[in-house]
Amino acid sequence: MNTFAKMGAKIGAIAAVSTAALAAGTALAQVAPAADHAAAEAAVAERIEKLEALGDIMDGQVKAMVMGRADADPAVIEEMRVLADEIWPLFDVDTSSFDDIETQSRDNIWQSHDAFLDKAATLDVTLVALKEAAGSGDRRALAMAARDVGNACGACHDAHKNE
Numbered sequence: 001m002n003t004f005a006k007m008g009a010k011i012g013a014i015a016a017v018s019t020a021a022l023a024a025g026t027a028l029a030q031v032a033p034a035a036d037h038a039a040a041e042a043a044v045a046e047r048i049e050k051l052e053a054l055g056d057i058m059d060g061q062v063k064a065m066v067m068g069r070a071d072a073d074p075a076v077i078e079e080m081r082v083l084a085d086e087i088w089p090l091f092d093v094d095t096s097s098f099d100d101i102e103t104q105s106r107d108n109i110w111q112s113h114d115a116f117l118d119k120a121a122t123l124d125v126t127l128v129a130l131k132e133a134a135g136s137g138d139r140r141a142l143a144m145a146a147r148d149v150g151n152a153c154g155a156c157h158d159a160h161k162n163e
């Protein structure tokens with residue numbers, strides 16, 4: 001591929017990501033404040049439980065695959081995609097006004113919800129690539145794709161999660 005073709009491919013890929021984010025944004029743009037304290041508590045508990053499950057797969061099964069301690073298994077990565085898809089709609093419930101509820105979520109999740117969903121869409125792009133790599137039998141590709149997933153987790157945490 002010549003340089004311009006490469007640039008075109010790259011711009012095309014970026015456009016595809018933005019379109020996916022826009023589609024997700026349109027489908028999920030129903031942000032509303034939690035109805036009451038109990039609803040806010042339930043929303044926070046559910047999103048934390050699922051995020052912890054996502055973290056467990058990443059630190060457990062994905063790490064084991066990268067280290068060669070487990071067989072590369074695309075089904076595990078698909079499980080992460082399904083779980084992630086369940087998580088982001090939980091953030092339609094704006095819990096930012098309930099200051100006594102313990103959460104690491106920053107208020108900017110609800111102030112710039114599209115930017116938040118954009119990071120969720122980017123994560124999915126990296127998970128698709130990791131799933132492909134897991135099916136390829138290429139350990140190096142698997143390690144690199146897993147690193148990209150980790151960076152996508154981190155990019156959202158840097159912007160939207162308190163330490």
Ligand code: HEC
Pocket residue numbers: 044047048051052054055056058102103104105106109116117119120123149150152153154156157160161
């Ligand atoms: C689109 C944004 C976003 C992406 C992408 C994201 N996270 Fe998070 N994550 C959050 C937010 C926000 C919180 C804080 C949740 C809270 O406390 O309300 C969080 C919290 C967590 C927690 C701690 C749960 C807790 O509060 O005790 C873990 C573990 C975690 N994420 C793992 C991951 C992993 C692993 C990935 C990537 C595979 C990932 N996250 C991708 C936004 C994201």
